[in-house]
Amino acid sequence: MIARRRTLLRAALLLATTATLAACGTLDTAKAVLLNQVSFTPAQLQAQLDKHYPRQYDQLGGLVTLSVMNPQVAIPPDSTRLHLDFDIGIEGLGMRSDRPAGHIALTSGLRYDPRSNALYMEEPTLESAELPLLGGRMNATGRDLINGWLRDYARAEPVYRLDAETREKLGERRIAGTLIRNQRVVIELDR
CATH class of the missing domain: 1.20.5 (Single alpha-helices involved in coiled-coils or other helix-helix interfaces)
Incomplete structure (x- = not known):
């Protein structure tokens, strides 16, 4: 027995x-809901960003257009922030935006917006800017261009949008928070 x-x-x-x-x-498995979290790799973020660039943004009241292209995503080991690099072009002031005129690098946390089911930058920080056409150094005009774009981008442009399959797996569960750990973006769910 x-x-x-x-x-x-x-x-x-x-x-x-x-x-x-x-x-x-x-x-x-990269998107599976396991133990109250969903995680994403830099490669997943990169694939989604690649679909949406290059982009153009009017700045300085429409005096110039900033073209943002060639996004590169990374999460360095032991970092709690997303690293993003972009090539930029400037249309106006005698310049053309169809080719890179410089390069910017920034870091950012991420926040989840439930209305759009997307991740947005949180407290982005400009790490470096190389603008050879503006004398190689960041002048006031260049700083205004980049900071204006960065504010608009962080508020309105998602870095990653959850797909329908992931949203379906989440069901009615609510998002508790978003963090970056172990070279992954992690969305934590309420228990």
């Missing part, structure tokens, strides 16, 4: 483990 119970218990555990593994195998 005891041997039969052990056999049934082992069979039940094996069946439960197999069902769990089978269910996990059908999910995209």
